[in-house]
Amino acid sequence: GLELGGGKSARTSLVALDYFPFENKIFLVDYLSQIQGNKEFTGDEVLLEHIARFAPSYVGINAPLTLAPCVTCKLKCPTFQKCEVPQVKWMRKEARKMDLWPVKFPTPYTQRPMDLALRSRLQENFNLQIPVEETLGSGKAPLTLRLQYLLRHMNYKKIIEVNPRLALAGIAPWYDISDRFLRRYRNIDEGIDYRMGMIDQLSKGVKGLPHLFLYNEDLPEIAGDLALFDALLCALMAAYQCADLLQDIGGDYDSAWGTLAIPPFLRVRERNTK
Numbered sequence: 001g002l003e004l005g006g007g008k009s010a011r012t013s014l015v016a017l018d019y020f021p022f023e024n025k026i027f028l029v030d031y032l033s034q035i036q037g038n039k040e041f042t043g044d045e046v047l048l049e050h051i052a053r054f055a056p057s058y059v060g061i062n063a064p065l066t067l068a069p070c071v072t073c074k075l076k077c078p079t080f081q082k083c084e085v086p087q088v089k090w091m092r093k094e095a096r097k098m099d100l101w102p103v104k105f106p107t108p109y110t111q112r113p114m115d116l117a118l119r120s121r122l123q124e125n126f127n128l129q130i131p132v133e134e135t136l137g138s139g140k141a142p143l144t145l146r147l148q149y150l151l152r153h154m155n156y157k158k159i160i161e162v163n164p165r166l167a168l169a170g171i172a173p174w175y176d177i178s179d180r181f182l183r184r185y186r187n188i189d190e191g192i193d194y195r196m197g198m199i200d201q202l203s204k205g206v207k208g209l210p211h212l213f214l215y216n217e218d219l220p221e222i223a224g225d226l227a228l229f230d231a232l233l234c235a236l237m238a239a240y241q242c243a244d245l246l247q248d249i250g251g252d253y254d255s256a257w258g259t260l261a262i263p264p265f266l267r268v269r270e271r272n273t274k
Contacts, residue, residue: 026210087254
């Protein structure tokens with residue numbers, strides 16, 4: 001699991017998990033925080049070396065895997081308001097469903113269908129609002145472009161995009177994690193206590209899910225570092241992918257436009273209504 005920071009920042013973190021399907025168990029192998037460059041190597045070189053050392057079958061990354069549709073389009077542009085490219089048409093249609101005025105319509109040169117799906121239909125599954133940044137907005141643009149570079153050196157891996165907040169909110173019902181914890185676990189003052197409580201819940205066995213095992217001595221460091229905690233969630237979603245526990249957005253959304261690690265919250269809802 002990779003929590004990606006800017007190329008020259010120390011926020012990048014990695015968590016490695018081992019998933020054993022026959023035993024249905026997940027074990028923490030190792031974790032690294034504050035990955036950055038040094039006098040001999042760039043931050044990208046250091047990061048890629050660590051990933052290669054773990055030789056993962058799956059990598060979950062908290063950063064956009066795909067670009068906004070206009071960025072890679074080679075067609076003559078009739079303006080995005082008249083564009084017939086399926087991705088852009090879907091974004092206009094979805095914006096109308098959300099009752100957005102044209103002035104608030106998504107811009108497909110900075111946003112992806114995935115960004116809009118996160119704001120609309122995926123939010124309907126939760127009792128709290130999950131913030132969504134534009135793929136090429138001021139906050140995420142450097143991460144998006146850094147990942148595009150890194151992907152050229154990771155193309156032999158099975159890579160999935162993860163939104164840690166969505167992942168955590170999706171699995172919260174399985175582990176009896178309350179909305180209060182979901183709202184406060186990123187808080188600067190009290191977030192550590194809430195993250196520690198969440199790790200304790202995630203380490204409890206739940207029927208039908210792989211059992212996550214963490215060593216007690218590792219818990220304070222993982223809970224104390226938000227980037228490391230998010231990397232753990234990314235790794236957990238990669239393990240869920242191995243266990244075939246993730247699902248597609250579905251409906252009229254085409255997975256060819258980009259996919260996301262969506263935990264089985266719908267299955268939880270179905271289970272709870274039976």
